[in-house]
Amino acid sequence: QKEVEQDPGPLSVPEGAIVSLNCTYSNSAFQYFMWYRQYSRKGPELLMYTYSSGNKEDGRFTAQVDKSSKYISLFIRDSQPSDSATYLCAMTKMDSSYKLIFGSGTRLLVRP
Amino acid sequence: GAGVSQSPSNKVTEKGKDVELRCDPISGHTALYWYRQSLGQGLEFLIYFQGNSAPDKSGLPSDRFSAERTGGSVSTLTIQRTQQEDSAVYLCASSSQAPDTQYFGPGTRLTVL
Numbered sequence: 001q002k003e004v005e006q007d008p009g010p011l012s013v014p015e016g017a018i019v020s021l022n023c024t025y026s027n028s029a030f031q032y033f034m035w036y037r038q039y040s041r042k043g044p045e046l047l048m049y050t051y052s053s054g055n056k057e058d059g060r061f062t063a064q065v066d067k068s069s070k071y072i073s074l075f076i077r078d079s080q081p082s083d084s085a086t087y088l089c090a091m092t093k094m095d096s097s098y099k100l101i102f103g104s105g106t107r108l109l110v111r112p
Numbered sequence: 113g114a115g116v117s118q119s120p121s122n123k124v125t126e127k128g129k130d131v132e133l134r135c136d137p138i139s140g141h142t143a144l145y146w147y148r149q150s151l152g153q154g155l156e157f158l159i160y161f162q163g164n165s166a167p168d169k170s171g172l173p174s175d176r177f178s179a180e181r182t183g184g185s186v187s188t189l190t191i192q193r194t195q196q197e198d199s200a201v202y203l204c205a206s207s208s209q210a211p212d213t214q215y216f217g218p219g220t221r222l223t224v225l
Contacts, residue, residue, distance in 0.1 A: 096167055100147075100155075
């Protein structure tokens, strides 16, 4: 079983919809949680970074962490065709390297 | 400012050949990471550098893989005697210091024929 589970999708929504992306994890040692967006043939780019349970908002994006349930979410409001990409959750433990452990990624398609 | 750069962007090689992949991190970033992204395995950690030393090599899949970093800057990932299963996108990331944000390069797409 993988340490981080993420539904691969694809997820197809109409423009303007609210999108919900989720990951679950099994190791309670994870302390930092991130969401990356990756366009085709590009490197991942950081969208959100949180380290505590609760919500964090940045524009149209809201990241939610529930450490008691080992569950994280990313919400995208008023989705746009330009949001079409693969969304990767990532997390790290407080160890010497802080290497990222990624989910498998969810492909999102926002239809005009 | 300049981001993380990687070269080459694409590399096609024959099975059994050696390849070298290069990463130029963001200037001043002391932490550097190599990851591999493949269809079957997703995005996986390979090795972590702090300065020129590599305190975490736990993700290197075999002794055919090695990496070095010189001058606290450029890093090279070397794969010896390449196999078809080495085909993947190799991504480099850097951060000012762990656990700060990791910024990724565009990757090198390696195809082993």
